[in-house]
Amino acid sequence: MHHGIIFSIFGIEYPIENLNPEDGLPSGWQSYMSKKHGAVTKFGFPATQWKTQFTRSAGSHKIASHLRDSGEWDVEVIDFWSAFDWNDLKALVNDRIHKDTVFVGFSVPWSGSYGKQINLYKYIKKHYPWVTTVAGGMMFNSISGARADYHMVGRGEYGMDVLCKHLINSGSDLKVKRKTVDGREYRIIDCRYDYPAEPKRNVKVSYEERDYIESNETLAIELSRGCRFHCAFCEYYPLGVKGDWTRDVDDFESEMRENYDRWGVTNYLLTDETINDRTEKLEKFGAVVKSLPFEPRFHGYMRSDLLISRGQREVDACLDMGIKGHWYGVESLNHQSAKAVGKGMASDRVKEGLLELDKHFEVNMSFILGLPHETLDSMKDTQKWLNENFNHRMINMYPLYMDKPETKKTRVDISSKLSIGDSYGWQNVFGENQWVHPQYGYTEGDVRVLQREWYDDAYHGMPSIWSLPWITSLGKDPDLIYGERDKLAGEHFPSSDQSIWDRKLEQYRLRKLGK
Numbered sequence: 472m473h474h475g476i477i478f479s480i481f482g483i484e485y486p487i488e489n490l491n492p493e494d495g496l497p498s499g500w501q502s503y504m505s506k507k508h509g510a511v512t513k514f515g516f517p518a519t520q521w522k523t524q525f526t527r528s529a530g531s532h533k534i535a536s537h538l539r540d541s542g543e544w545d546v547e548v549i550d551f552w553s554a555f556d557w558n559d560l561k562a563l564v565n566d567r568i569h570k571d572t573v574f575v576g577f578s579v580p581w582s583g584s585y586g587k588q589i590n591l592y593k594y595i596k597k598h599y600p601w602v603t604t605v606a607g608g609m610m611f612n613s614i615s616g617a618r619a620d621y622h623m624v625g626r627g628e629y630g631m632d633v634l635c636k637h638l639i640n641s642g643s644d645l646k647v648k649r650k651t652v653d654g655r656e657y658r659i660i661d662c663r664y665d666y667p668a669e670p671k672r673n674v675k676v677s678y679e680e681r682d683y684i685e686s687n688e689t690l691a692i693e694l695s696r697g698c699r700f701h702c703a704f705c706e707y708y709p710l711g712v713k714g715d716w717t718r719d720v721d722d723f724e725s726e727m728r729e730n731y732d733r734w735g736v737t738n739y740l741l742t743d744e745t746i747n748d749r750t751e752k753l754e755k756f757g758a759v760v761k762s763l764p765f766e767p768r769f770h771g772y773m774r775s776d777l778l779i780s781r782g783q784r785e786v787d788a789c790l791d792m793g794i795k796g797h798w799y800g801v802e803s804l805n806h807q808s809a810k811a812v813g814k815g816m817a818s819d820r821v822k823e824g825l826l827e828l829d830k831h832f833e834v835n836m837s838f839i840l841g842l843p844h845e846t847l848d849s850m851k852d853t854q855k856w857l858n859e860n861f862n863h864r865m866i867n868m869y870p871l872y873m874d875k876p877e878t879k880k881t882r883v884d885i886s887s888k889l890s891i892g893d894s895y896g897w898q899n900v901f902g903e904n905q906w907v908h909p910q911y912g913y914t915e916g917d918v919r920v921l922q923r924e925w926y927d928d929a930y931h932g933m934p935s936i937w938s939l940p941w942i943t944s945l946g947k948d949p950d951l952i953y954g955e956r957d958k959l960a961g962e963h964f965p966s967s968d969q970s971i972w973d974r975k976l977e978q979y980r981l982r983k984l985g986k
């Protein structure tokens with residue numbers, strides 16, 4: 472039996488030592504929303520202690536299950552990266568790696584701090600030279616900071632099949648792109664083009680005893696891959712898919728039942744790019760959910776304009792299936808701006824619909840600051856309307872992000888359609904290239920000020936839908952927590968909650984270390 476290990480480097484890890492009591496607990500996104508402290512500065516704190524990671528990554532378990540299904544591979548996932556210090560990591564690899572160990576993987580959904588990962592990579596190269604390391608994630612930019620022999624981009628089941636065969640047979644049919652970025656050479660396996668795993672009908676994850684899953688965890692699960700739309704700024708992959716790319720219902724049912732029967736799990740984050748791309752999809756999986764002996768809860772990305780235009784049938788489909796937490800990428804409440812990026816519903820209808828959806832679901836939204844046709848005043852109007860109508864909800868505002876001229880050449884990811892970007896100019900502001908709005912001349916720096924003002928002035932104390940893993944892991948009832956609309960930031964979770972979570976992490980750490 473061939474052997475592999477996958478470390479799951481997942482979660483936003485930030486230094487709790489540097490948080491003040493009034494920031495609230497470092498749980499979910501709540502800490503970012505305090506009135507006194509803006510969202511942006513938090514990311515700038517120096518890292519002294521990393522403690523917070525409250526869910527498992529979907530990709531590592533997906534790959535591990537896929538390889539184990541072949542019957543030829545024993546693959547262990549090690550979650551909760553932040554639970555392990557450097558000595559723990561050395562102890563883990565010393566204990567796990569043996570002569571049949573072929574690879575050590577690092578699943579990296581988002582970019583972050585790579586210090587521990589780089590040390591571990593070097594340690595493995597020095598002490599276990601026969602072991603190949605591979606970093607994987609959906610976008611090259613998010614994994615390029617990790618050190619590994621191979622960097623695998625995209626959904627990696629079929630890419631890992633070929634890589635593993637290549638490693639055990641020394642075959643030469645592996646498609647590798649060599650790229651030098653910022654002076655470092657990468658061997659990239661681009662699964663998006665060379666080993667696409669979309670659509671994939673059987674994607675079931677089977678957790679193992681050694682994963683130590685607890686019943687109050689929130690796990691990740693998927694219904695389909697890809698998105699049928701093609702918004703101008705979006706870099707998910709694949710986009711513009713035609714037809715039904717959903718997984719098989721039996722495969723979904725089997726995963727849901729197994730997770731309930733073996734571990735007692737009922738809460739999920741859906742990993743779909745757009746959960747409600749088709750109402751039929753919701754009805755297909757809703758029928759399975761109805762047949763289950765429990766009522767699951769799902770949170771994830773939805774399109775509000777689709778829900779609004781499709782009306783009650785789709786609202787009912789969501790309610791029937793238990794899709795209670797929705798994140799809407801509304802992007803703009805200025806009609807021309809939203810239309811320019813592919814979300815063209817009239818803004819008054821969007822506003823009216825959002826107010827209605829808010830009655831049925833936990834609603835979070837995100838907006839992009841600086842889209843075409845947007846003026847500084849129109850963005851302020853949007854913020855004003857949101858403050859008047861949604862001050863009980865978490866709403867994120869992101870400045871429009873585009874690759875700067877100097878980084879475009881080194882970028883390996885697919886670029887967005889650039890239908891927006893081509894019209895923007897660039898201006899050097901205190902040594903930094905900032906975009907300049909094509910029609911109204913304001914800069915990236917100007918909308919950053921708007922963003923800061925939003926987080927400073929706005930008060931959205933509610934935990935976000937992504938706080939579900941934290942809420943359930945603490946043994947709290949999500950309906951109660953999300954129902955506490957009038958609480959101040961930091962009051963949803965007393966400080967004792969952090970010690971509950973620390974104990975859970977410590978328990979996982981000790982179990983994995985065999986102590």
Ligand code: SF4
Pocket residue numbers: 698699700701702705706707710744745774800
């Ligand atoms: S922004 Fe959402 S709806 Fe638009 S293409 Fe991307 S995933 Fe699809």
